[in-house]
Amino acid sequence: xxxxxxxxxxxxxxxxxxxxxxxxxxxxxxxxxxxxxxxxxxxxxxxxxxxxxxxxxxxxxxxxxxxxxxxxxxxxxxxxxxxxxxxxxxxxxxxxxxxxx
Amino acid sequence: xxxxxxxxxxxxxxxxxxxxxxxxxxxxxxxxxxxxxxxxxxxxxxxxxxxxxxxxxxxxxxxxxxxxxxxxxxxxxxxxxxxxxxxxxxxxxxxxxxxxxxxxxxxxxxxxxxxxxxxxxxxxxxxxxxxxxxxxxxxxxxxxxxxxxxxxxxxxxxxxxxxxxxxxxxxx
Amino acid sequence: xxxxxxxxxxxxxxxxxxxxxxxxxxxxxxxxxxxxxxxxxxxxxxxxxxxxxxxxxxxxxxxxxxxxxxxxxxxxxxxxxxxxxxxxxxxxxxxxxxxxxxxxxxxxxxxxxxxxxxxxxxxxxxxxxxxxxxxxxxxxxxxxxxxxxxxxxxxxxxxxxxxxxxxxxxxxxxxxxxxxxxxxxxxxxxxxxxxxxxxxxxxxxxxxxxxxxxxxxxxxxxxxxxxxxxxxxxxxxxxxxxxxxxxxxxxxxxxxxxxxxxxxxxxxxxxxxxxxxxxxxxxxxxxxxxxxxxxxxxxxxxxxxxxxxxxxxxxxxxxxxxxxxxxxxxxxxxxxxxxxxxxxxxxxxxxxxxxxxxxxxxxxxxxxxxxxxxxxxxxxxxxxxxxxxxxxxxxxxxxxxxxxxxxxxxxxxxxxxxxxxxxxxxxxxxxxxxxxxxxxxxxxxxxxxxxxxxxxxxxxxxxxxxxxxxxxxxxxxxxxxxxxxxxxxxxxxxxxxxxxxxxxxxxxxxxxxxxxxxxxxxxxxxxx
Numbered sequence: 001x002x003x004x005x006x007x008x009x010x011x012x013x014x015x016x017x018x019x020x021x022x023x024x025x026x027x028x029x030x031x032x033x034x035x036x037x038x039x040x041x042x043x044x045x046x047x048x049x050x051x052x053x054x055x056x057x058x059x060x061x062x063x064x065x066x067x068x069x070x071x072x073x074x075x076x077x078x079x080x081x082x083x084x085x086x087x088x089x090x091x092x093x094x095x096x097x098x099x100x101x
Numbered sequence: 102x103x104x105x106x107x108x109x110x111x112x113x114x115x116x117x118x119x120x121x122x123x124x125x126x127x128x129x130x131x132x133x134x135x136x137x138x139x140x141x142x143x144x145x146x147x148x149x150x151x152x153x154x155x156x157x158x159x160x161x162x163x164x165x166x167x168x169x170x171x172x173x174x175x176x177x178x179x180x181x182x183x184x185x186x187x188x189x190x191x192x193x194x195x196x197x198x199x200x201x202x203x204x205x206x207x208x209x210x211x212x213x214x215x216x217x218x219x220x221x222x223x224x225x226x227x228x229x230x231x232x233x234x235x236x237x238x239x240x241x242x243x244x245x246x247x248x249x250x251x252x253x254x255x256x257x258x259x260x261x262x263x264x265x266x267x268x269x270x271x272x273x
Numbered sequence: 274x275x276x277x278x279x280x281x282x283x284x285x286x287x288x289x290x291x292x293x294x295x296x297x298x299x300x301x302x303x304x305x306x307x308x309x310x311x312x313x314x315x316x317x318x319x320x321x322x323x324x325x326x327x328x329x330x331x332x333x334x335x336x337x338x339x340x341x342x343x344x345x346x347x348x349x350x351x352x353x354x355x356x357x358x359x360x361x362x363x364x365x366x367x368x369x370x371x372x373x374x375x376x377x378x379x380x381x382x383x384x385x386x387x388x389x390x391x392x393x394x395x396x397x398x399x400x401x402x403x404x405x406x407x408x409x410x411x412x413x414x415x416x417x418x419x420x421x422x423x424x425x426x427x428x429x430x431x432x433x434x435x436x437x438x439x440x441x442x443x444x445x446x447x448x449x450x451x452x453x454x455x456x457x458x459x460x461x462x463x464x465x466x467x468x469x470x471x472x473x474x475x476x477x478x479x480x481x482x483x484x485x486x487x488x489x490x491x492x493x494x495x496x497x498x499x500x501x502x503x504x505x506x507x508x509x510x511x512x513x514x515x516x517x518x519x520x521x522x523x524x525x526x527x528x529x530x531x532x533x534x535x536x537x538x539x540x541x542x543x544x545x546x547x548x549x550x551x552x553x554x555x556x557x558x559x560x561x562x563x564x565x566x567x568x569x570x571x572x573x574x575x576x577x578x579x580x581x582x583x584x585x586x587x588x589x590x591x592x593x594x595x596x597x598x599x600x601x602x603x604x605x606x607x608x609x610x611x612x613x614x615x616x617x618x619x620x621x622x623x624x625x626x627x628x629x630x631x632x633x634x635x636x637x638x639x640x641x642x643x644x645x646x647x648x649x650x651x652x653x654x655x656x657x658x659x660x661x662x663x664x665x666x667x668x669x670x671x672x673x674x675x676x677x678x679x680x681x682x683x684x685x686x687x688x689x690x691x692x693x694x695x696x697x698x699x700x701x702x703x704x705x706x707x708x709x710x711x712x713x714x715x716x717x718x719x720x721x722x723x724x725x726x727x728x729x730x731x732x733x734x735x736x737x738x739x740x741x742x743x744x745x746x747x748x749x750x751x752x753x754x755x756x757x758x759x760x761x762x763x764x765x766x767x768x769x770x771x772x773x774x775x776x777x778x779x780x781x782x783x784x785x786x787x788x789x790x791x792x793x794x795x796x797x798x799x800x801x
Contacts, residue, residue: 002111004218007148010115012209014122014141016202021126023198029177033125033138036169040145043161047154052219057231060157061240064232067157067164068247072254074169078176079261085180132518136416139423139511146504159500167507171537174514178530227496229557 007048015041028081028091032074039070111151118144135174142166156229277443281488289432289492292682296689297626298394304693306390311697317390326381333379337372341365397619404615409521412612416519421613421620424512427505428627434501435634436560438490438644438678439651442670490644490678491560498557502635503544506590509624510536513592513599513609516621520612528608531704532592532599538711539589539596545719546582549726550639563643567650570748571755572640578722580640582715587632588695589711591625595699598707633688637681641688644681647752649673658753659746 018037025031043063050059081091088095121140128134142165149158236244302317309316348361386392408417495501510533517529550572551557554565566572573580589596600608610621637643648656653667702710733744780786 002107002151005213006111006115007152008209008213010118010148012206012213013119015209016206017119017122017126019205020198020202023201024195025126027131029131029173029180030126030134033134033173036138036165037122037125037141040141040165044145044148047149047152047157050154051152052221057228057235060154060228060232061235063154063157064160064236065243065247067160068251071164071168072251074172075254075258076261078172079258081176081180082262091180130413132413132416132515136419136511136515139508143508155495155497156500159497159504162504163500163507167504167510167537167540171507171510171514171533174511175530175533178514178518178526229496 004048004052007044011041011044011048014044026092026094028084028093028096029078031093032077032081035077036070036074039066042066107151111148114144114147114151117141118148131177135170135177138170138173139166142170153226154228156227156232277486278488281443282492285490285492286433289437290429293429293432293627293630296630296686297623298398300626300629300689300693301394301397301622302391303690304696305393307693307697317393318387320390320392320396321385321387322392323383323385326379326384329379329384330376330381334372334376337369337375341369341372344368401616401619406615406617407612409612412521413519416515417612418617420512420516420519420609421617421624422512423515424509425620425624425627426512427507427509428624428631431502431505431631432634433492434495434498434559435631435638436489436491436563436643437681439674441488441490441674443486443488489560490674494558494560496558498559498561499547499551499635499639500557502631503540506628507540509628510540512624516613517609520609522612524605524607525609525611527605528599528611531605532609535592535596535599535707535711536590538708539586539715542711542715542719543583543586543590545716545723546579546586547639548719548723549576549579552723552726552730559638559643562639563645566642567645569745570647570751571642571645574748574751576640576722576726578718580636582719582722583636583640584692586711586715587636588692589707591628591632593625593629593692594696595702596707597701598704601701629692630685630689633685633692636688637684641684642755644677646676646680647755648749649676658749659742 014037018034018041021034021037022031025034043066046059046063046066050057050063053059084096085091087098118141121137121144124137125134125141128137142161146158146161149155149161305317308314342365344361344365348358348365351357351361408414513532513536514529517525517527517532520526550562553572553575554562556562556565562572569575592599598604600610605611610618613621648654649668651670651673653673654665655662656664733741736744780789
């Protein structure tokens, strides 16, 4: 049986990669994908912690709801990206400056 | 002789997840990033299987790969002008980001290494029936709220992504 | 996992993969034959191997005589069993005679062997391997190679959860490792029925007993069952989209986008159309679904709408006519695999046919009873309506299992043929029609079917004992209908084969009628 810490290391590293991608990249689509990485890292910890409980699947249920919310988030987020692309001909988050001035 | 196959497969899956995750976050080519996301999702699903969360692994592949990833792929193909994907994908603020992530990793690593985690993982068991009972029992309200959220998101996405151009018969 | 289970797992994988690849090749041939029949062409007849007639004569004569001699020797060895001896000698005589007649009738000189076009898949394979593997200069080399792999992968692995036969009980002798036990004949089939029932009861899940090992004829026995198939089928979408994008071709990109959107749309309706079947058998596992059907009746009788919905969505998922807008030749040349050649192209084609086989296997498993035969259970034949047993006969275990495997593959072949016929029957939908059908017709229909099934299940749960009994009898009547239908179909098929085709000449044009009146015209030899 693989110890819990191993999964936490993987999840932590994935979370770090996702954060870096989200903070550093300026393409909205890549930022959305990095967001998915973050959610996946969190889900992995939830499922890993759930394994330590003998007869309780709350962690997996949380991960299930996170997946559902992530699907909703992706749909709306991508619709916003498409709307921005129509307005600005670009998907860079730097150029979403309509509310400035 | 005793090569622990579970450990080997764990490291393979972890490597798949992290490497493709890194490609997602740092690749210059946005289509490569999208396809790498597939590897990342599959790696996570494999890790779920190892954690005896088989139902969740199936849902992960079903929703993320079949739904979310396809949506992202569509958005990429519709927005990124196909000829110049390589230039449309720059990054800024690298030092600040690295510092932030270093701090984050420090905290996470500290927590992961110093906490005394419980040592008794449960035996592998099928989870589908249990999750089904929980979803239609104790967690019925969140389940229904989730469906309302998805409906709202669907309508919102349709409204947002619809072309603003009115067709002839709509103008009349 | 102990060594016996491991050996069986390898055998099962080899069987299923071999079957899949062989059937893929056969289906390509069948499709070309059907297409030729319907369009009144000769069809595949160009792949030919020329063999000197003398060699064929020697082969037929020598082979027939040799086989006959071997059979006669076997008959001599079986002197204690007079019946077996007679059968062996008769077979020897027939085989030897056939060999000699064959040798005489083979023409001398060079003979072209065509095998009704069966050599075409082989020729295609050689062509695909030796052809140039072209990658568009501005395309993405990596993704261009990755596309067919992602498209083929799900089709190869999804058959793993489909049960292709009843559970086999293997008798394990005690002591020693696998090979020494095999060498001493201590491993065999569970022969006595009583012994076997302890391990695998007539209904329900098999249990483990110390000396009997139940081997489910299913490569992996997953708790998520069919979700595994749906999950992996979803990855194929990415393959088509990536292939379309990486080809650096606008037609290919359009085809990829069309394929992805069509598969995503129909996957939703496909999944929902099966929910009713899951509710009835209250399991996602395919072996549970087959077991339910073996205890009651075929799924098509309890979920008729779902059968139609699933068939339609399955054809759409494979992107075959009438849903082949992603590769419509008249609009976008060849769609997402336009820029593919050689083995990569053949991977797409193989993936398409394998998906057809997988969806046929699902149709058989969920709606047509899987490996189950009406009135045949693990202890033999029980012809019964409700509690009234009309006739009973016990059958040996190995025979039953072998029969179940044969029945599964037979049903699979029949459904594959049916799906191939759809292609030559219905014209292509327009793209907006595909989308409208998927989202506005099939999806709501699947939802309604789900709700009706749920209501019916609640009603049955609260029904009185009399209604329960009536339902059981109705289920057995459905089984009887299946049996009678198959008997009639078999007779009709044999009569069709035995009947001579009547040559019909339809003289449609006036010039043809005039030529006919004047004694007929010479027709030119038909070309492919």
